[in-house]
Amino acid sequence: MEFTYINPTKIEFGQGKIAKISQLISKDARVLILYGGGSIKKNGVYTQVKDTLKDHTCFEFGGIEPNPTKETLDKAIAYGRENKVDYILAVGGGSVIDGAKYVANAFFYEGDGWDLLEGKYTPTKALKIGAILTLAATGSESNTGSVITKEETKEKRFFHSPFSYPQFAVLDPDVLKSLDERQLVNGIVDSFVHTCEQYLTQQHGAMAQDYYAEGLLRGLIELADTFDSRDDLWYANLMWLANQALNGLIGLGVPQDWATHFIGHELSGLYGIDHARTLAIIQPNLLTVLEDEKQEKLVQMGKNVFGLDTKDSSVVIEKIRTLYSSLNIDLKISSYTDDKEITEKVTSLLEKHGFAQFGDRGTIDKSVVIKILEKSI
Ligand code: NZQ
Ligand code: ZN
Numbered sequence: 001m002e003f004t005y006i007n008p009t010k011i012e013f014g015q016g017k018i019a020k021i022s023q024l025i026s027k028d029a030r031v032l033i034l035y036g037g038g039s040i041k042k043n044g045v046y047t048q049v050k051d052t053l054k055d056h057t058c059f060e061f062g063g064i065e066p067n068p069t070k071e072t073l074d075k076a077i078a079y080g081r082e083n084k085v086d087y088i089l090a091v092g093g094g095s096v097i098d099g100a101k102y103v104a105n106a107f108f109y110e111g112d113g114w115d116l117l118e119g120k121y122t123p124t125k126a127l128k129i130g131a132i133l134t135l136a137a138t139g140s141e142s143n144t145g146s147v148i149t150k151e152e153t154k155e156k157r158f159f160h161s162p163f164s165y166p167q168f169a170v171l172d173p174d175v176l177k178s179l180d181e182r183q184l185v186n187g188i189v190d191s192f193v194h195t196c197e198q199y200l201t202q203q204h205g206a207m208a209q210d211y212y213a214e215g216l217l218r219g220l221i222e223l224a225d226t227f228d229s230r231d232d233l234w235y236a237n238l239m240w241l242a243n244q245a246l247n248g249l250i251g252l253g254v255p256q257d258w259a260t261h262f263i264g265h266e267l268s269g270l271y272g273i274d275h276a277r278t279l280a281i282i283q284p285n286l287l288t289v290l291e292d293e294k295q296e297k298l299v300q301m302g303k304n305v306f307g308l309d310t311k312d313s314s315v316v317i318e319k320i321r322t323l324y325s326s327l328n329i330d331l332k333i334s335s336y337t338d339d340k341e342i343t344e345k346v347t348s349l350l351e352k353h354g355f356a357q358f359g360d361r362g363t364i365d366k367s368v369v370i371k372i373l374e375k376s377i
Helices: 017-024 045-052 070-082 094-106 173-178 181-199 207-225 232-245 259-271 275-289 291-304 313-326 342-352 366-376
Strands: 010-013 030-035 057-061 087-092 128-133 145-150 155-160 168-171
Touching (some): 010 017, 017 045, 045 087, 057 070, 070 094, 070 145, 087 094, 094 128, 145 259, 168 232, 173 232, 181 232, 181 259, 181 275, 181 313, 207 313, 259 275, 259 342, 259 366, 275 291, 275 313, 291 313, 342 366
Parallel strands (some): 010 168, 030 087, 087 128, 128 168
Antiparallel strands (some): 145 155
16 A cells, blocks of 8 residues: 545535535636536536626537537647637536546647647646536546547547646536436446446455445445435435545555456547446456455455355346346447447457457456457447
C-alpha cells in the first residue's frame, strides 16, 4: 500500500444545487457551455444553467455524441478559440464531461488533439473545467479520465491528465429523473464494474479499499433490486455510489484490472454499443476464463457482497451474470451486431493500442482475449 492521494474537485450535492454555479465561476470568465444531443433542453437543466449564469459571458456548443468523437470536439475547440473562452462548463453525462476534458487539455496545443490519446502530447496548461452531471455512471465528474473516439478509424482510447479534474461538480439527483431505464441500468452496471475492476483482483489485505468497495457493490445491488420502486433517495444513492466507484479512492495502492474496460472500449468503438453494455457482456466471461487467478477474491465477494456461503467461485460469477440479466441486458455481442469478424477486429485493435499482456497479473494476452470473446459472441 503506497500512494499519493488528492481529489481537488469540489462537490455540490443535492436538489437545486445548479443555482450555486454562478458563485463557483468567476464573473469575468468567458464560459463555453458544452452539452450533448439536447436532453438538457427538455428536462429544464439548460434553463437552470442559463438563469444562474445570466450575468456571465457565455458561449454554447452542443451536439457532443455519446461516445464523444474527436471530430466534433475539434470543432468545439475551434469555436472556443474564436471566442477566446477561458472556462469550460460541461453539462451532461460522461460523454460531455470527457469531451470537455479533451477540449480543455488540447485547447493550447497547435497539433492534433488526438495526440493526447496517443501519449504524444502532455499538456502543461489547460482550461479550467466545471461539471454539471446529468447521468450517474462514469465518475468522470471528479476523476482525471477521458475516453474519446476517433470516428475516422473507429478507435476509442483514453487519456488522463491532472488538469482534467473539474474545479467543481454539481450532483443534483433530481436531474436523473428524466433518464430512461436503459441509461439508469447503464449507470448501475458501469459503477458496478468500475468497483469490480479495482476489487476483483488478488488478496492484498488493504481493508479500507476492500470493505469500502464491498459496500458500494452492495448498494448497487440494492438499487438493482429496487429498480421498479425508485424514489428520491434511490436517485441520490445512485448518483453518489457511481461517483465513489470511480473517484480514485478504492483503487489507492491496490492491484487493479481494467481488462473488461479495455476490451469493452474496442466494442463501443467498432459497433457503438453502450459502454456499460459492453462491460456486462465481457465481464462474466472474463471472470470465467480467469477463474483460477481470481478465485480468492470471488469467494470473498460471494461472502461479503452476496451473502453466500460457498467456496465455489463459479456460483459468484453466475450471481453477477444474473444481476445483469435481471436488468434486461442482452449479454451476447451478436444481439448488437451481425459482424462475423468481431474477434479479429477486437484483437487487432487491442494489439494496435499496446494491450499485448494485460490484467492485474499481466496474464491476458491475445489467446485469452479470444477465449473471452468466443464465450461473448
Ligand atoms: O446527449 P444528450 O442529449 O444529453 O443525451 C444523453 C445521451 O444520449 C443522455 N442523457 C444524459 N443525461 C440525461 C440524458 N437523457 C435524459 N436525461 C438526462 N438527465 O444519455 C445518453 C448517454 O449519455 P453519456 O454521457 O454517453 O453516458 P455516460 O455517462 O454513461 O458516459 C459514457 C461515456 O463515458 C466513458 C464511456 O466510455 C463513454 O464514452 N467513460 C468515461 C470514464 C471516465 N471518464 O472516467 C470511465 C468509464 O469507464 C467510461 O469509459
Ligand atoms: Zn466504465
